[in-house]
Amino acid sequence: xxxxxxxxxxxxxxxxxxxxxxxxxxxxxxxxxxxxxxxxxxxxxxxxxxxxxxxxxxxxxxxxxxxxxxxxxxxxxxxxxxxxxxxxxxxxxxxxxxxxxxxxxxxxxxxxxxxxxxxxxxxxxxxx
Amino acid sequence: xxxxxxxxxxxxxxxxxxxxxxxxxxxxxxxxxxxxxxxxxxxxxxxxxxxxxxxxxxxxxxxxxxxxxxxxxxxxxxxxxxxxxxxxxxxxxxxxxxxxxxxxxxxxxxxxxxxxxxxxxxxxxxxxxxxxxxxxxxxxxxxxxxxxxxxxxxxxxxxxxxxxxxxxxxxxxxxxxxxxxxxxxxxxxxxxxxxxxxxxxxxxxxxxxxxxxxxxxxxxxxxxxxxxxxxxxxxxxxxxxxxxxxxxxxxxxxxxxxxxxxxxxxxxxxxxxxxxxxxxxxxxxxxxxxxxxxxxxxxxxxxxxxxxxxxxxxxxxxxxxxxxxxxxxxxxxxxxxxxxxxxxxxxxxxxxxxxxxxxxxxxxxxxxxxxxxxxxxxxxxxxxxxxxxxxxxxxxxxxxxxxxxx
Numbered sequence: 001x002x003x004x005x006x007x008x009x010x011x012x013x014x015x016x017x018x019x020x021x022x023x024x025x026x027x028x029x030x031x032x033x034x035x036x037x038x039x040x041x042x043x044x045x046x047x048x049x050x051x052x053x054x055x056x057x058x059x060x061x062x063x064x065x066x067x068x069x070x071x072x073x074x075x076x077x078x079x080x081x082x083x084x085x086x087x088x089x090x091x092x093x094x095x096x097x098x099x100x101x102x103x104x105x106x107x108x109x110x111x112x113x114x115x116x117x118x119x120x121x122x123x124x125x126x127x128x
Numbered sequence: 129x130x131x132x133x134x135x136x137x138x139x140x141x142x143x144x145x146x147x148x149x150x151x152x153x154x155x156x157x158x159x160x161x162x163x164x165x166x167x168x169x170x171x172x173x174x175x176x177x178x179x180x181x182x183x184x185x186x187x188x189x190x191x192x193x194x195x196x197x198x199x200x201x202x203x204x205x206x207x208x209x210x211x212x213x214x215x216x217x218x219x220x221x222x223x224x225x226x227x228x229x230x231x232x233x234x235x236x237x238x239x240x241x242x243x244x245x246x247x248x249x250x251x252x253x254x255x256x257x258x259x260x261x262x263x264x265x266x267x268x269x270x271x272x273x274x275x276x277x278x279x280x281x282x283x284x285x286x287x288x289x290x291x292x293x294x295x296x297x298x299x300x301x302x303x304x305x306x307x308x309x310x311x312x313x314x315x316x317x318x319x320x321x322x323x324x325x326x327x328x329x330x331x332x333x334x335x336x337x338x339x340x341x342x343x344x345x346x347x348x349x350x351x352x353x354x355x356x357x358x359x360x361x362x363x364x365x366x367x368x369x370x371x372x373x374x375x376x377x378x379x380x381x382x383x384x385x386x387x388x389x390x391x392x393x394x395x396x397x398x399x400x401x402x403x404x405x406x407x408x409x410x411x412x413x414x415x416x417x418x419x420x421x422x423x424x425x426x427x428x429x430x431x432x433x434x435x436x437x438x439x440x441x442x443x444x445x446x447x448x449x450x451x452x453x454x455x456x457x458x459x460x461x462x463x464x465x466x467x468x469x470x471x472x473x474x475x476x477x478x479x480x481x482x483x484x485x486x487x488x489x490x491x492x493x494x495x496x497x498x499x500x501x502x503x504x505x506x507x508x509x510x511x512x513x514x515x516x517x518x519x520x521x522x523x524x525x526x527x528x529x530x531x532x533x534x
Contacts, residue, residue, distance in 0.1 A: 101480070109473040
C-alpha cells in the first residue's frame, strides 16, 4: 500500500510539473509576435498532464490493487505522450541551441521517463 | 528427464531470484559498464563520422578564407554555425593562376536574421554553377535542376512555414526542392546562385538590417575551394598562397588543417573515453570479484549440501558461472536499453553541449555496438566469477559442509 501511495504521489507531482513547468521553471522559447512551434508543443502537454493528474489522484484514492494496476497502465501511456509530442508529433524550434531544445524538452522528457518507470513499478505491484 | 544444463540454469536463476538486492547490485555494476561503453562509443564515433562525412562532402584539398576566419569557417562546415565574411573576388584570379591547381570554385556565405523578416536564422550558401564541384554533383546525383534567379534549394533539416517559399529580409523566395539528408552542416543551409543573392542584398529588408550593400554579390567571395592536380602537394600549394601573394587578405588551409581544432577535440575525446573505459573496467571487475567471493564464502554450506546430494564439482562450478553469465547479460542489456532511450531523448542537448553535429543513430550501427557491449558485459561478469568457480570446484566435500572459508 505504501508503494502505491509513493507511486501515485510522485507521479502526481511529475504531472503537475509537466503542466506548469514549461511556463515557469523550465521555460521554452519566449513568445514574441511570431509564435514558435515549441509554444504549441508545451500547450499540448497541458491537457495530457491534467489527465495524468486525475489518474494519479484516483490512484491515491482507490484501495483495489487490480484497479490501481489498470490505472498504472493508462498512466504509462499518458507519460509516453509528452515524449511523443516533443520528439515526433509536434517538436520544437529548428535551431538546436534554442531554449526549448536545450532546457524545456529535455526536462519534459526526463520527467516523463521517471513517470513511466514509476507507473511500471505501480503496474508490477503484486495483488495481496 | 531434464538435461543437466537446464537444471543448472534453473538453479542459478533461482539463486539469483532468492537474493534480489545482491543480484540487482551486481547487475548495476555491469549496467554502468555497458552504459558508459555504449554512450562513449556513440559520442566518439558520431564525432569521427561527421568529420569524415564533412571532409568527403567538401571534396576540396585546399580552402581559402579571409585572414583569421579559419575558425569560423571550420565551425560553419562542421557544426553548421552561421558565418558571414567576404574577401574581394580579385584574389580568386590571382590564386587560380598558381601552378598545381586543377580546379577551383568560390562560395559566398550570408546569414539571415532570427527575426520577423526571415522564416529562420539560416546560412545561405551562394555557389557558382559554372565552376562548382561541391553542390552541383550533389544536385546532378538527385536529378535536380540548377536554381535560377529567385529560386533556391533548402537543406533537409529546414522546415519553412510554407512548403514552397521561404522569407528572407521581408521577401519570399521560391523553394524548388529539399535536398536529401547528409548528416552534415549542409542540412541546415539554403543554396542559391549569385543572382538570387543579389536580389536578397537589394531588398529593403537587407538595407534596413545591414545598410546599403557596398559591393555587388558577384564581386564578393567567402571561401575558395581548390582541388590540386594529381601528385601535387596540397600543403606546398597552401604555403605558396599564404606567402607568395603579397598583400592578400586571405589564408589558405588544407582540409585537415582547417579542421585541426576539431581533429584535436576528437582525439582528446577518444583519449578521455578510453581512460574512462579502462577505469570502469577495473572498477567493475574488482567490485564483481569482491561480491562473488564474499557471497560464495557465505554459501559454502549450500554448496556442501548440494555436493553431498551428489552434485559434481563441475556442476557446482557451472551454477556459479551461469549466475555470472545471467548477471552480465541482463546488466549489459538494460544498460544498452537505457542508453539508447537516453541518447534518443536527449540527443539535442548532448549535441549542443558537446558540439557534436549529429549523433549516429543508424539501426545497424547501434545493433553491432549493442552486441559488442553485451559481449563485453558477459565476458567481464564471467571473468569476475572465475575465481569463485575455481574455489568451489576445488574445495573438498567436508570443507564445504563445515562452511569453511574458500
